[in-house]
Amino acid sequence: MSVRVRFAPSPTGFLHIGGLRTALYNYLFARHHKGTFVLRIEDTDQSRYVSDAEQDIIESLEWAGIQIDEGPHKPSSFGPYRQSERKERYHKFAQQLIEQDHAYYAFDTTEEIEEMRERLKKSGNPSPKYDSITRQSMKNSLTLSQDQVQEKLQQGDEYVIRLKVPRRDTVKFKDEIRGIVSFDTAGLDDQVLLKSDGMPTYHLANVVDDHTMEITHVIRGEEWLSSAPKHMLLYKAFGWEPPTMAHLPLIMSPSGGKLSKRKAETEGIPVNTKEYRFGYYEPEALINFLAFLGWNPGDDSEVHNMSSLCEKFTLDRVSKGGAVFNYKKLMWYNEYYVHHHRTIEDLLPQIQQMFSASGLKANDATFLKMVVTLLHERVSKVDEFVPMGRFFYEAPKDYNEKALKKWSDQSAVLVKSFIGRLIEIAEQEFTAVAIKHALEATVDAESVGFGKVMMPVRIALSGQSFGPDLFPAMELIGKTECLSRMQTAVGRLG
RNA sequence: UCCCAUUUAGUCUAGGUGGUUCAGGAUACCCCGCUUUCACCGGGGAGACACGGGUUCGAGUCCCGUAGUGGGAACCA
Structure with a gap:
């Protein structure tokens, strides 16, 4: 089969x-x-x-x-696939259960059931339920006469159909993940199968x-x-x-308990798939991560695409205990998939759309391709291209706090010295290689380390203390704009 | 309170049939290297068999308790 x-x-x-x-x-x-x-x-x-x-x-x-x-x-042929559209079937089957004495009509109101619970609680029953004992004192087709039942049904009284759980029995079954599990029917209640609104419960x-x-x-x-x-x-x-x-x-949530909506939110974990969909997560990464949350292929491998997962998946390798959602592990997967499974070409349209959406005119395809290439390996989720790549399109409006700490007293002097060298370079010769030579000359002349000049320049250009390879970035930004940003920084930061 | 399930490092986990490849991998963390920065990458480090009994020559591995954790105890799924 x-x-x-x-x-x-x-x-x-x-x-x-x-x-x-x-x-x-x-x-x-x-x-x-x-x-x-x-x-x-x-x-x-x-x-x-x-x-x-x-x-x-x-x-x-x-x-x-x-x-x-x-x-x-x-x-x-197995449809319909919405239970609301299969209503008649449930009625038919519920009816069948009644006829075979496996279920019965119950006419009790919610108040009456509540009353019963209160009464039993007072007499020392900690978890009272509608079961083989209590059903004997309730209003149902087991306690009422057949005529009374018929009358109630005919006059349209509200009713539910309940499962007649056997008094003393043990239900045993094999769970593929847990092995044999067994339950005593004494712990079960006479589950409602058909609700008074005519809908079945989940169970039926x-x-x-x-x-x-x-x-x-x-x-x-x-x-x-x-x-x-x-x-x-x-x-x-x-x-x-x-x-x-x-x-x-x-x-499970990192703080314990089932990963509920409220818990997840306070712990910064997106809980709806929708949030991943519109949050620029890699679907393959999410799937890979989720697959490994409670299952593993039995070897040391960690990365599997969907078809590989399909091939390897078996129920006997599913673990039994709850698994805590580890957001950092998910991000590791996401980064891995961005780096290894997404090419520049395949990223371009998406990045362009994101840049445009945040008001940056990323129309030049060749330029954008360079930007994406420079940024690709240091991005862990594709929406990070925007904040990281913004400076390719516009001058920093302000300087990051962390970056400012790296702007020292001699920075302005060094940047000015570097500017002096850059001015010498012709506009069309403003290439990564040429810029590098200029920097080397500056470093030599000033007798300082590379970083003493590079960091302030980076801050001037991007407003940040980290980022992509600087020389090609400068080439892309262009001579005029680079000089302008450096001069602005010298002026503002001194 | 009752019922059920579950329990290897911070986290996800590997450890069919008990015996010096059994305490392994990944992530996270720390250190070193690479580098103009941040990341990537390479190398290294610290970190676990819940507890108590038993069975056995020998148990993370089997059995029983205890504890912790989780789920359920609806005319919700």
């Missing part, structure tokens, strides 16, 4: 970075086995529905290089859909491990073969 996996996000907001990793693992698993990767939208909670979310999910996956084989925008919907969509492997976050026994109970009740289960370790 061919492998079919699904990524089943809830459209309640932008695609979370943890969701992206879950999608990635599913995708890698699918591709490794030449199977199918399905996107299913779990929009059963109408109160939390966000209309742009689905589009964001699809675009984000696409940006990351995760190709969806089937989904709401790519239908096939995911079981019905995974089965009818012929999903072979359920690969999802560890937060679902606790409800997995309910799902196994459902498969059993339906008489269906459950798919293979694999619960992934969670991505």
Whole structure:
């Protein structure tokens, strides 16, 4: 049987970075086995529905290089792919469970359930729930007569359908990552399967859909491990073969706990895939980083593109413990991909667009190409080209604080001396080589080290204490502009 | 509080079937080198098997406890 996996996000907001990793693992698993990767939208909670979310999910996956084989925008025979559009199926199956005594109608109001919880808490039950014991004293089709139930249904009373969890039983199943896990049904509640608004809960919907969509492997976050026994109970009740289960370790925040939106923000970690998309991150770097957050190929290799990851990925190499999101490691990957996998040619259009967006006229393609070449190896994310390359297009408006500390008392004198040499050079001969000779002459004449002259010149030209190779940079900027900036600096800094 | 999972350096991790290539790699950090600066690059350094029992001639590796961490305990997914 061919492998079919699904990524089943809830459209309640932008695609979370943890969701992206879950999608990635599913995708890698699918591709490794030449199977199918399905996107299913779990929009059963109408109160939390966000209309742009689905589009964001699809675009984000696409940006990351995760190709969806089937989904709401790519239908096939297993559709529809939005749970809201599969409503009737859930009703039918819920009905079936009732008929087979695996589920029942419950008419209790939220107030009544709350009351029950309060009552049990007072009598010493720390975590009261609607279960095999308490259901006997509630309003449901197990305690009411058949006539009463029929009457209530007919007069349109609100109801839910609950799973009838067996009283004393042990649910055991094999998780591909964790091995055998077992749960006592005494710890489970009679999970609501069909809500009073007619929508299924996640639990019913995911079981019905995974089965009818012929999903072979359920690969999802560890937060679902606790409800997995309910799902196994459902498969059993339906008489269906459950798919293979694999619960992934969670991505943790550096300060501990699941990497939530709020936590991530306070720790400076972008949490929505969207932020990476529009933040000029390299998708391959993010993917490589995410793949290694909870998985590794078993050798000492660190860099893998998507196809290599597809080839190497297996569930038995996924680790069990939560993995802390390390932003610096991500940046290392990003830098690596910028340096090794992006050529100057491929960077040019993007850089030009960025320069233009920040008001710099980067129209000269040859000039821009030189700028990008000079900057390429010292940039770790492509948007850094702008602040680093700005001085190629305009004189610094002010001087960086750190840079100013390197402007010494003798700097002005040395820069002036250098200016004297540069003036001698003809405009058309103002080349990196010529400039270097001029500097050497200056250094000789003044009996100082290279740096004593270079640093002040750099500051004068760029306003900063670091940056690309200075001689070619000066050639690009041109004689007139260089001299003007140096004179300005001498005048302003003394 | 209950249930489940999990636990190798700051972080991500390698360590099928227990025995002087078992404590390795990467990142981060520190130092040195290269260099006009910053980075890149090259070299080096410090840093870990949660704790306690057991099984065994021998355990990071198996078993049991304890602790820490995380998840769950909804008509949310």
